Amino acid sequence: MNDTSEIFDILVVGGGVNGVGIARDAVGRGLKTVLCEKDDLAQGTSSRSGKLVHGGLRYLEYYEFRLVREALTEREVLMDAAPHIIWPMRFVLPHSPEQRPAWLVRLGLFLYDHLGGRRKLPGTRSLNLLTAPEGEAIKQQYSRAFEYSDCWVDDARLVVLNALDAKERGATILPRTAATSIRREDGLWIATLTAKDGTTRTVWARAVVNAAGPWVENIVRNVARQNSTKRVRLVKGSHIVTKKFWEGNQAYLFQNTDKRVIFVNPYQGDLTLIGTTDIPYDGDADDVAVEGSEIDYLLKAVNRYTKTQLKPEDVLYSFSGVRPLLEDDADNPSAVTRDYVFEIDDVGGKAPMLSIYGGKITTYRELAERGLDRMEGYFPEMKKAWTARVPLPGGDMPGADFDRFERDLRSRHPFLPPEIAHHYARLYGTRTERLLGGAKDMAGLGRHFGGRLYEAEVRYLMVEEWAQTPEDVLYRRTKQHLHMTQAEIEAFEDWMDRERGVLAA
Numbered sequence: 001m002n003d004t005s006e007i008f009d010i011l012v013v014g015g016g017v018n019g020v021g022i023a024r025d026a027v028g029r030g031l032k033t034v035l036c037e038k039d040d041l042a043q044g045t046s047s048r049s050g051k052l053v054h055g056g057l058r059y060l061e062y063y064e065f066r067l068v069r070e071a072l073t074e075r076e077v078l079m080d081a082a083p084h085i086i087w088p089m090r091f092v093l094p095h096s097p098e099q100r101p102a103w104l105v106r107l108g109l110f111l112y113d114h115l116g117g118r119r120k121l122p123g124t125r126s127l128n129l130l131t132a133p134e135g136e137a138i139k140q141q142y143s144r145a146f147e148y149s150d151c152w153v154d155d156a157r158l159v160v161l162n163a164l165d166a167k168e169r170g171a172t173i174l175p176r177t178a179a180t181s182i183r184r185e186d187g188l189w190i191a192t193l194t195a196k197d198g199t200t201r202t203v204w205a206r207a208v209v210n211a212a213g214p215w216v217e218n219i220v221r222n223v224a225r226q227n228s229t230k231r232v233r234l235v236k237g238s239h240i241v242t243k244k245f246w247e248g249n250q251a252y253l254f255q256n257t258d259k260r261v262i263f264v265n266p267y268q269g270d271l272t273l274i275g276t277t278d279i280p281y282d283g284d285a286d287d288v289a290v291e292g293s294e295i296d297y298l299l300k301a302v303n304r305y306t307k308t309q310l311k312p313e314d315v316l317y318s319f320s321g322v323r324p325l326l327e328d329d330a331d332n333p334s335a336v337t338r339d340y341v342f343e344i345d346d347v348g349g350k351a352p353m354l355s356i357y358g359g360k361i362t363t364y365r366e367l368a369e370r371g372l373d374r375m376e377g378y379f380p381e382m383k384k385a386w387t388a389r390v391p392l393p394g395g396d397m398p399g400a401d402f403d404r405f406e407r408d409l410r411s412r413h414p415f416l417p418p419e420i421a422h423h424y425a426r427l428y429g430t431r432t433e434r435l436l437g438g439a440k441d442m443a444g445l446g447r448h449f450g451g452r453l454y455e456a457e458v459r460y461l462m463v464e465e466w467a468q469t470p471e472d473v474l475y476r477r478t479k480q481h482l483h484m485t486q487a488e489i490e491a492f493e494d495w496m497d498r499e500r501g502v503l504a505a
């Protein structure tokens, strides 16, 4: 290795939320950074979450006060950084005396309101479900409820926006590129990165960040051939999507008979996202899939509370992910800590590997900040933490005021139907102008594929956001598969395959 310009400061393995968060922070602190992701960005756990930026009300029952406080504080930091993809949501929690006494729920919500320095989000209130509009969808036997605040996040977009910002600050982002071998030599790491088409490249790095989520142990033991004192516990969680069956923007939180809680969230306008399950998992994290018993479990928990009785045939779509939790030997998968720890290993003060065990979408930014602070000794020139104050791409709206931004967007482009303007505003924020590329009418957006998907958006995603396959566009970046017919999806797949051929030629 003669050419020192080829040496990166940090190689990040894993393009989930934690990996891209670290890459963004690192490059902004002046470190030369490369990130490799074996599949699409966010294709692992980070596109399969419950999509909440939340303190985690139920973690209070496990006395995780520090985790809850930090996560609560982080909600408002992230809302300011990305008001297009992160927004406040109200959660209605019907009182169910067999599950938890009212005083306990009230105490939990009091702590929830006050632990995290809430400034923008409204606090808790009590509801009479027999008279409040929020009670209309709920069975008459549930007469009381509490309503509190948390935030919604488009998880897959959070990942892509962090990667985009990292790239624009100078990081090298390599999706569909797996780290297949990493070893230390002369105080550096040498990594072999293998792309999906089989081509390999070698990179040198002063440090490795192992952000492989459910695969973290595989990287340590099999790719880097190191030892570790820590383990991950894989816990599967599944979600189902149905039509929305109530009026209003509020979400519901139902206490189940096994003491778990089930979220019922408004999703994609007229749909509902229901989850999740908590099932020990020892298979391959790439093969995770929803089981019929999980669908039955979720429907039963919801039907206990709602006048609408959902049936398995109402399920339009489902997805599963595995939580990469830090093994703490808890008996119950729901009780395993949602906190994270780092493991740092080096040789003679050089070539460190920082491995991440655990974590949440909610804490990704703060995790990245702390992880890099832990690397200060290896990079004395590294600049200070910065990400708490800087918006993500598209999030630079005056006063982080999304509603005003959307109104202005619509008045600047009156030809856009309101639902298309809303779709672009939510996904791309201030970057919508780049996507529109000067279009003056709907014809300027090109071919319509179904749902809210037009050619201009797809081209933007292919050029700017690493979208290479129809799944990258439909399932992760736009979710338009939920709004398209099977025939429309197939026609889109054919179109994109042809386009990729043209682009590659």
Ligand SMILES: Cc1cc2nc3c(=O)[nH]c(=O)nc-3n(C[C@H](O)[C@H](O)[C@H](O)COP(=O)(O)OP(=O)(O)OC[C@H]3O[C@@H](n4cnc5c(N)ncnc54)[C@H](O)[C@@H]3O)c2cc1C
Pocket: 013, 014, 015, 016, 017, 018, 019, 036, 037, 038, 039, 040, 041, 042, 043, 044, 045, 046, 047, 048, 049, 050, 051, 052, 053, 054, 177, 178, 179, 180, 211, 212, 213, 214, 215, 219, 223, 235, 236, 237, 238, 276, 277, 320, 321, 322, 323, 324, 358, 359, 360, 361, 362, 363
């Ligand atoms: C059902 C469910 C619900 C959840 N709900 C919430 C929620 O509402 N709010 C919240 O805050 N958190 C939630 N979480 C937790 C959150 O989703 C995860 O903690 C987070 O996404 C983990 O991110 P990560 O970057 O560590 O892992 P991942 O997103 O899995 O990223 C790791 C990446 O590493 C890549 N990789 C693996 N091996 C290699 C290799 N050799 N080379 C290159 N790349 C490699 C993988 O392909 C993967 O993309 C939920 C999780 C689940 C499963």
